[in-house]
Amino acid sequence: VFDLKSSIAVVPDFPKKGIMFRDITTMLKDPKYFGMCITDMVDCLKKYDFDTIVGIESRGFIFASVLAHKFKVGLVLARKPGKLPRETESQSFSLEYGKDAIEIHKSDVEGRRVVIIDDVLATGGTIEAVCKVIEKCDGKVESILTLVELVELNGKKKFKKYVYDSLVKV
Numbered sequence: 659v660f661d662l663k664s665s666i667a668v669v670p671d672f673p674k675k676g677i678m679f680r681d682i683t684t685m686l687k688d689p690k691y692f693g694m695c696i697t698d699m700v701d702c703l704k705k706y707d708f709d710t711i712v713g714i715e716s717r718g719f720i721f722a723s724v725l726a727h728k729f730k731v732g733l734v735l736a737r738k739p740g741k742l743p744r745e746t747e748s749q750s751f752s753l754e755y756g757k758d759a760i761e762i763h764k765s766d767v768e769g770r771r772v773v774i775i776d777d778v779l780a781t782g783g784t785i786e787a788v789c790k791v792i793e794k795c796d797g798k799v800e801s802i803l804t805l806v807e808l809v810e811l812n813g814k815k816k817f818k819k820y821v822y823d824s825l826v827k828v
């Protein structure tokens with residue numbers, strides 16, 4: 659049996675002590691598992707009505723680009739500050755130490771029905787910020803999908819007004 663969960667390596671104490679890092683590179687390098695991952699993501703998203711996929715920098719881009727191609731919808735990048743050259747909307751959010759922010763080209767999601775993609779849901783701070791920035795740009799969040807959900811952290815409580823799915827719950 660091919661089990662997507664078993665294809666994702668768990669690396670204790672990376673990048674710092676106490677973090678159980680979910681390493682998707684072990685899944686990506688095996689076409690059997692990467693194929694299964696994309697098939698499952700496509701199945702999951704079939705039930706939603708959307709015209710744009712927003713991928714979150716940087717591992718979210720890997721999945722978002724394949725899915726945008728499969729569904730024949732636009733691909734939009736949610737990026738770290740200072741990377742996007744045209745007019746952006748921005749949303750800052752707190753990290754364990756300090757702050758970060760996420761930016762989107764304003765005109766790229768205006769009036770769009772958006773699905774948000776990332777690799778791992780941890781505290782939910784990043785996805786919450788992406789939802790806010792999409793709404794600032796006058797886009798609509800149709801649903802959110804991550805490959806992995808770290809269930810104990812309950813990150814989805816931060817964006818509970820939206821529809822959320824994950825493929826692998828750990």
Ligand code: AMP
Pocket residue numbers: 677678679680681714715717776777778779780781782783784785808813
């Ligand atoms: P958060 O905003 O806390 O939900 O963190 C989400 C971002 O951090 C995601 O884009 C993940 O790629 C990364 N991340 C957080 N925790 C982990 C983890 N345990 N393993 C792998 N990536 C993680």
